[in-house]
Amino acid sequence: MRPAAIPTRHRGRSAFREGGGTTHTSPVRVSVVGISGSPSGTSKSRALVEHTLGCFAARGALSELVDLAGLPADALLGRVTAPAVTTALETTTRARIVIAGTPVYRATYSGLLKLFFDLLPQDSLVGKIGVPIATGHAAAHALAVDHGLRPLFASLGATVIAAGVYGTSAQFQDGKPAAELLQAVDRAVREAWALAGAVG
Numbered sequence: 001m002r003p004a005a006i007p008t009r010h011r012g013r014s015a016f017r018e019g020g021g022t023t024h025t026s027p028v029r030v031s032v033v034g035i036s037g038s039p040s041g042t043s044k045s046r047a048l049v050e051h052t053l054g055c056f057a058a059r060g061a062l063s064e065l066v067d068l069a070g071l072p073a074d075a076l077l078g079r080v081t082a083p084a085v086t087t088a089l090e091t092t093t094r095a096r097i098v099i100a101g102t103p104v105y106r107a108t109y110s111g112l113l114k115l116f117f118d119l120l121p122q123d124s125l126v127g128k129i130g131v132p133i134a135t136g137h138a139a140a141h142a143l144a145v146d147h148g149l150r151p152l153f154a155s156l157g158a159t160v161i162a163a164g165v166y167g168t169s170a171q172f173q174d175g176k177p178a179a180e181l182l183q184a185v186d187r188a189v190r191e192a193w194a195l196a197g198a199v200g
Helices: 042-060 082-094 111-119 142-152 181-200
Strands: 014-018 024-025 031-036 060-067 097-103 129-136 165-168
Touching: 024 097, 031 042, 031 082, 042 129, 042 165, 042 181, 060 097, 082 111, 082 129, 097 111, 097 142, 097 181, 111 142, 129 142, 129 181, 142 165, 165 181
Parallel strands: 031 060, 031 097, 097 129, 129 165
Antiparallel strands: 014 024
């Protein structure tokens, strides 16, 4: 079973006062979590989530991957509790920016992603920035980002970026996203980064 989260350290800045009231700077963590809602560990949506996390890490963020396919099914269904699921939920609610990636099933997000979001406490994403990512066979399912993922984020209070990402099968070669898809990810990252500073 794959680990639920893979941390990557980053450097940041925050202010604190010491002695005679002089303000100094010290590291502060800007955390980003990427949730892979695909049942496949080698899916296109998972590849986009990982690439997006890498883009945030390059900007100095602490990034972690939550791979829902590796979590216990009974715990995701709410039948039992499991440390891995508890950790994944805590990682998500602590993050400043939350990425949700999913393949499109029946014109919307995966059941795995739905189960996980159902376990998150109400309003637990208030003040967070949501980054929706979806992949599908053809462009006809692109509206799954607006009609599925945006309301999913909004139901828990997240501020969702305007520049969601949708990739088609034709935009992948040997499992790697094409240049125009990487550009869409870059736009999403830049917007989320700016919003995180503004909302924070």
